[in-house]
Amino acid sequence: MATIYEVARRAGVSPATVSRVFNGVRVSEAKAQSVRDAAAELKFTPNRTARTLRRQSSEVIALVIPDIENPYFTELARGVEDVAQEAGYSVVLCNTDEQLSKESTYLDIAISENMAGVILAPASDHTNLDDVIASGRPVVAVDRSTGYDIDGVMMANRAAGKAAAEALVKAGYRRIACITGPREIETAFERAGGWRSVVSQLDGGGDEDELVRYSTFRVDGGRAAMEDLLALPEPPDAVVAANNLMGVGVLQVLSERGLIPPRIGVAVVGGLPFTTLTPTAVTMVRLPARHMGVTAARMLIERINGDVEPARTIVLRNELMPASYPARA
Amino acid sequence: MATIYEVARRAGVSPATVSRVFNGVRVSEAKAQSVRDAAAELKFTPNRTARTLRRQSSEVIALVIPDIENPYFTELARGVEDVAQEAGYSVVLCNTDEQLSKESTYLDIAISENMAGVILAPASDHTNLDDVIASGRPVVAVDRSTGYDIDGVMMANRAAGKAAAEALVKAGYRRIACITGPREIETAFERAGGWRSVVSQLDGGGDEDELVRYSTFRVDGGRAAMEDLLALPEPPDAVVAANNLMGVGVLQVLSERGLIPPRIGVAVVGGLPFTTLTPTAVTMVRLPARHMGVTAARMLIERINGDVEPARTIVLRNELMPASYPARA
DNA sequence: CTGAAAGCGCTAACAC
DNA sequence: GTGTTAGCGCTTTCAG
Numbered sequence: 001m002a003t004i005y006e007v008a009r010r011a012g013v014s015p016a017t018v019s020r021v022f023n024g025v026r027v028s029e030a031k032a033q034s035v036r037d038a039a040a041e042l043k044f045t046p047n048r049t050a051r052t053l054r055r056q057s058s059e060v061i062a063l064v065i066p067d068i069e070n071p072y073f074t075e076l077a078r079g080v081e082d083v084a085q086e087a088g089y090s091v092v093l094c095n096t097d098e099q100l101s102k103e104s105t106y107l108d109i110a111i112s113e114n115m116a117g118v119i120l121a122p123a124s125d126h127t128n129l130d131d132v133i134a135s136g137r138p139v140v141a142v143d144r145s146t147g148y149d150i151d152g153v154m155m156a157n158r159a160a161g162k163a164a165a166e167a168l169v170k171a172g173y174r175r176i177a178c179i180t181g182p183r184e185i186e187t188a189f190e191r192a193g194g195w196r197s198v199v200s201q202l203d204g205g206g207d208e209d210e211l212v213r214y215s216t217f218r219v220d221g222g223r224a225a226m227e228d229l230l231a232l233p234e235p236p237d238a239v240v241a242a243n244n245l246m247g248v249g250v251l252q253v254l255s256e257r258g259l260i261p262p263r264i265g266v267a268v269v270g271g272l273p274f275t276t277l278t279p280t281a282v283t284m285v286r287l288p289a290r291h292m293g294v295t296a297a298r299m300l301i302e303r304i305n306g307d308v309e310p311a312r313t314i315v316l317r318n319e320l321m322p323a324s325y326p327a328r329a
Numbered sequence: 330m331a332t333i334y335e336v337a338r339r340a341g342v343s344p345a346t347v348s349r350v351f352n353g354v355r356v357s358e359a360k361a362q363s364v365r366d367a368a369a370e371l372k373f374t375p376n377r378t379a380r381t382l383r384r385q386s387s388e389v390i391a392l393v394i395p396d397i398e399n400p401y402f403t404e405l406a407r408g409v410e411d412v413a414q415e416a417g418y419s420v421v422l423c424n425t426d427e428q429l430s431k432e433s434t435y436l437d438i439a440i441s442e443n444m445a446g447v448i449l450a451p452a453s454d455h456t457n458l459d460d461v462i463a464s465g466r467p468v469v470a471v472d473r474s475t476g477y478d479i480d481g482v483m484m485a486n487r488a489a490g491k492a493a494a495e496a497l498v499k500a501g502y503r504r505i506a507c508i509t510g511p512r513e514i515e516t517a518f519e520r521a522g523g524w525r526s527v528v529s530q531l532d533g534g535g536d537e538d539e540l541v542r543y544s545t546f547r548v549d550g551g552r553a554a555m556e557d558l559l560a561l562p563e564p565p566d567a568v569v570a571a572n573n574l575m576g577v578g579v580l581q582v583l584s585e586r587g588l589i590p591p592r593i594g595v596a597v598v599g600g601l602p603f604t605t606l607t608p609t610a611v612t613m614v615r616l617p618a619r620h621m622g623v624t625a626a627r628m629l630i631e632r633i634n635g636d637v638e639p640a641r642t643i644v645l646r647n648e649l650m651p652a653s654y655p656a657r658a
Numbered sequence: 659c660t661g662a663a664a665g666c667g668c669t670a671a672c673a674c
Numbered sequence: 675g676t677g678t679t680a681g682c683g684c685t686t687t688c689a690g
Binding site for chain 2: 659660662663665666668
């Protein structure tokens with residue numbers, strides 16, 4: 001790879017001038033042109049590593065997410081990417097697998113690679129951000145909050161859980177279970193909280209603990225929990241799935257057993273990705289994942305550009321897509 | 330962030346010794362210990378940017394894929410990631426959106442960030458790898474080939490298309506269409522080729538051009554093509570979808586029109602991700618995406634470690650999951 | 659085994 | 675406007 005020095009020699013200018021041309025600093029048109037020509041002939045591309053070392057900051061931002069195979073997070077990633085690209089940043093995607101150790105490795109890398117900033121969907125509420133914050137890099141939390149005083153973009157999780165449960169109540173179900181993610185994950189806990197606030201008002205209130213299941217935020221987690229609920233002496237007549245993948249798992253189990261909605265009521269928080277034959281009798285509470293990514297990326301870039309306002313948290317509204325029920329059985 | 334010099338001073342040794350400790354070069358145990366202590370007290374983390382600049386190579390590998398929202402590619406990414414992590418590399422994921430311009434930007438970045446290597450699923454067969462190859466970085470192609478003499482891991486695409494079509498023939502269908510991706514994408518073309526080799530043998534052979542559709546490798550692409558086929562004066566009685574997302578689109582359209590398989594036969598190359606209620610009457614030709622990622626990552630790491638054998642291409646076998654048909658109508 | 663010192667490629671004062 | 679120069683933090687000869 002050619003360096004700035006070779007370009008400079010060929011163009012008959014100093015290395016500094018070459019640097020200026022590539023950084024949009026004013027240079028006489030004649031010299032600028034000969035630099036561009038020389039650069040083209042040598043196929044010169046500025047070495048980002050050197051630039052980063054010198055500037056103490058790179059043009060890449062880290063997006064750290066817990067599950068790259070979850071379409072919710074890839075949609076989020078698209079949002080981040082589109083905004084970042086626009087602003088001249090590239091995005092590196094880091095998958096933590098919900099593990100604190102992987103998360104902390106990636107955070108270290110973000111620091112030691114001098115990345116411009118990080119957008120983080122924390123693996124748990126024990127995530128340690130001391131170092132990255134001490135390093136001065138801006139961090140924005142997405143999807144889940146952190147306990148630190150930093151920017152964040154969240155979903156209205158409680159409201160989403162509530163809306164899901166209410167839709168089922170309105171449809172006439174009375175024994176409504178909830179399948180959610182691990183207690184340590186805020187979104188899981190909050191969505192279940194929304195559900196709880198609804199079912200505790202029902203006639204049969206008081207059964208909540210019997211009807212909630214904490215599992216993994218994945219398809220198999222939803223499956224296992226649903227099977228468990230069906231094995232109850234008095235199984236539920238409806239269920240709220242607290243995320244998209246769990247919703248898929250729930251529907252898989254139900255359809256295997258011929259309990260297709262509305263036989264058993266189903267509401268899911270999040271969309272059902274790539275569905276082919278979804279029963280229309282499923283309520284969805286759509287979460288604007290892409291929008292969350294866009295918003296977070298914009299905030300981060302403002303911070304990178306020197307914004308020093310106090311930390312903000314933005315809560316995104318979700319959208320209820322009520323089930324349409326077929327003629328009543 | 331502390332530097333190697335501060336650690337050195339505190340430990341009473343030279344910077345070189347600190348460097349040695351962090352690079353596993355032999356140093357007397359006494360000094361090593363005091364370096365470790367000093368580093369811990371100062372919370373020292375080696376600056377990767379500086380190391381990269383000096384070494385002319387970083388510990389990150391680029392994975393460049395055309396669609397991060399396609400579960401096929403995220404599954405591939407997981408495979409890559411697991412192997413890379415194991416070997417001490419981190420993976421940065423770059424999404425090209427099937428656009429050559431984005432692809433070439435990311436390739437440039439990989440070079441100018443001195444990345445250790447790149448795994449690339451080319452956006453088209455016009456992908457230009459001159460620069461990255463000239464830079465000496467190893468490149469492994471996945472999913473699609475490149476026209477360059479480099480390592481690659483591919484699916485048996487023709488065989489997959491053939492198997493899909495054959496399964497439909499065996500099930501008794503005779504007018505079998507094919508919905509595939511853009512002609513410029515090798516996998517699209519090859520899978521269609523497999524289908525063609527089967528249907529051209531049928532009684533009604535000769536209709537192939539009428540029954541093939543080239544569209545985008547996405548859900549809406551599959552939808553549009555399926556609708557188009559159904560509008561034919563003599564619509565097909567079955568269809569091969571050349572990738573997972575197109576398969577989803579096809580099934581969506583069919584189920585909206587009450588043409589659920591086996592009313593119309595469907596075979597899809599790739600899995601149907603996150604399905605809830607898939608008719609059992611759908612044939613799938615499973616593609617081992619994760620395995621492709623694992624294999625590619627291993628090859629790349631061997632190259633990074635100095636392997637100079639001639640380029641190899643590995644073709645992965647797919648797995649036919651035949652439809653199970655309900656009692657005949 | 660250890661230290662001194664050069665330099666990876668670039669940018670940003672600082673002088674002119 | 676432009677050139678000179680001093681590092682950014684690290685690794686790696688080269689001596690000792």
